[in-house]
Amino acid sequence: MNDSYLNFVNSPLGARVARSLGLPKPEVLRRYRADAPEFDGIVAIGAGRSPQLLDAFAGVVAHLGMTSVAHPGAGLWVPLANRHGLMTGRFEPAEPSAGAQARVRALVFDASGIDDSTQLDSLYTFFHDTLRSLDKCGRIVVLGRPPEACATPRQWTAQRALEGVTRSLGKEARRGIASNLLYVAAHAESGIESTLRFFLSPRSAYVSGQVVRIGAAPLTLGPDFDWTQPLAGQRAVVTGAARGIGAAIANVLAAQGAHVIGIDTPAATDALDAAMRQIAGTALAFDIAAPETPAQIASALDELGVDIVVHNAGITKDKTIAKMNAPAWRNVIDINLSAQERIDDALLEAGTLRDGGRIVCVSSISGIAGNLGQTNYAASKAGVIGRVQSMAPYLAGRRITINAVAPGFIETQMTAKMPLALREAGRRMNAMSQGGQPVDVAQAIAWLAHPGSAGVTGQVVRVCGQSLIGA
Ligand SMILES: NC(=O)c1ccc[n+]([C@@H]2O[C@H](COP(=O)([O-])OP(=O)(O)OC[C@H]3O[C@@H](n4cnc5c(N)ncnc54)[C@H](O)[C@@H]3O)[C@@H](O)[C@H]2O)c1
Structure with missing residues (x-):
């Protein structure tokens, strides 16, 4: 069905009217199209103390063809990215005139090693520095460990706090940006790719504020797995x-x-x-x-x-x-x-x-x-x-x-x-x-x-x- 308000405020005249009357302007969401690249632009990487999922994440980025940049708090990223043969650089705030390829399409923060609420500062620093550089319809993904499997009450508490940050970012960022939290269980690192791809892709255009748990499960995908036809033969x-x-x-x-x-x-x-x-x-x-x-x-x-x-x-x-x-x-x-x-x-x-x-x-x-x-x-x-x-x-x-x-x-x-x-x-x-x-x-x-x-x-x-x- 047609949303005539969304269409109107995204027309040149409607955008002017919405601006002058202070009306909300819903973004035309960027959805998956077979004739456009699914993953492009820059992914900016942040991390808290002792991040445990950056290596698994680097393995996924190596398949996607996105360029990565590391926030100063994610110093570990650079050697890992080099090991995976990724081009990587330092995060610099985006110029407003940056072209499509130079835009930050995704912010990914590895919070898996955070085991005390006092370390949540690292999320503040990363998102404070990067959020304004995120392109419209961009993606925010926070990676953590399932609170209920944490070894200490303090670690459980800190990991549970990630929900509040991630959900609030979805409400603050607007501009069609989606923000989601993935809790990755111990030994599930090798099984994160399909989920990460979904949450970084335009396919997840209308999925935001969600918390997903990835458990350890035997995977049967071979090295030649065709990610463009994942259901072939089914x-x-x-x-x-x-x-x-x-x-x-x-x-x-x-x-x-x-x-x-x-x-x-x-x-x-x-x-x-x-x-x-x-x-x-x-x-x-x-x-x-x-x-x-x-x-x-x-x-x-x-x-x-x-x-x-x-x-x-x-x-x-x-x-x-x-x-x-x-x-x-x-x-x-x-x-x-x-x-x-x-x-x-x-x-x-x-x-x-x-x-x-x-x-x-x-x-x-x-x-x-x-x-x-x-x-x-x-x-x-x-x-x-x-x-x-x-x-x-x-x-x-x-x-x-x-x-x-x-x-x-x-x-x-x-x-x-x-x-x-x-x-x-x-x-x-x-x-x-x-x-x-x-x-x-x-x-x-x-x-x-x-x-x-x-x-x-x-x-x-x-x-x-x-x-x-x-x-
Ligand atoms: N549209 C929404 O906003 C929305 C929101 C939340 C959940 N859902 C759920 O999504 C699903 C699809 O919704 P939709 O909006 O496409 O509805 P729809 O009415 O457009 O389509 C439902 C389809 O189910 C078929 N169906 C109904 N009873 C059936 C039966 N007894 N046997 C076989 N087929 C039967 C209908 O013939 C129809 O083709 C539903 O389960 C609905 O409850 C929809």
Whole structure:
């Protein structure tokens, strides 16, 4: 759907009007495009005391083709960068006239060695010096260690403090800049690349203020792994694939090499067929809530099995609980939550979902914060979060990961149905001052479905532009 305010304030006339009236000016977000470089410009590196992740990070930067510059606090970077054959220099504040290649596209701070709150000063110094040099739609990534695994209360405290810095930077930086925190567990250093790539890339345009934990997990990516087609040879089921977010998920997974099996209701057959034709996918017209559907899906996937299952199909039937009828309650819980459980049970029991596979569920910020008129919907979406958290340890033995994305306000037919005032509030009440696009949710799902994301499981990642709701 069209955001006419964003379009207007980004036109020459609209920009003048917004400036003179002091109106907010949401940035046109820089999103991934196949015909533009995904990683370019400069990444400025900072570090606290005894950083432990710079070596792993240098290994990733060596693949990306970005130029690095070290802030004075990150003296260790230079020998590490040299060892990885990287061009590196010292951080200098950017000239306003700097060309695209000379711009600072990302600020990365390794806080993994900080073990006392008195050392948090190093974050102040780095971001104080560098934030103004960060290009619009730039990226901030802070690297830390999971607080709950820290050896001392002081270390836990200091690592937990990183959340406050990172989330506040997202709110302060504005200009389409995203700020996220990655807690990397001990021995997980070799598994950070898919996650770092996502958070440094334009693919994460609408993901900000998030905290992601990367655990240690065996990785199967060989040295010749093709990062441009990470899902090559894989099969992915996407429910609700006829339109909106589901169609975008199908497109992104297919663009990354997967064969997509799209499922939608029989009533949506024409749209589903058209969506699958575009990506040479397979269409299955099933109502996911019908009792026979789980077995039918397992049998349609036959002996070829499936590597990725994306539970995206969902509905709303909004009414305050006193006015809601029982079928509206049951229908929403059944389609949005119970159907996912029945389908996964069938695919897991039959071994159709292969070991090492990925399950990604679509929750919602309503499931985190609750919402007026959405007791049924919020219950279903909070239940999705419970499913992800409870199933992750249970599936770990088969190396299957399960995660959820929780979209905020995304421009689709679902949000187009909202009353105007609510719709406008949903769009603007976030650090990006705009709604997300279906592709933003799809890109986050593709990262979680990536074979390199084996260490990310049991997590809920919001795709909400750092919405104030439930923050
Ligand atoms: N749009 C948003 O802002 C937003 C925000 C948070 C979460 N979500 C979630 O994202 C998902 C996709 O939302 P959307 O905005 O693209 O919605 P949408 O209504 O545009 O698309 C949903 C799709 O699911 C299909 N579907 C519904 N019931 C089904 C069933 N029983 N069997 C098979 N298919 C079924 C529909 O036919 C449709 O194609 C949903 O789970 C929704 O709750 C959306």
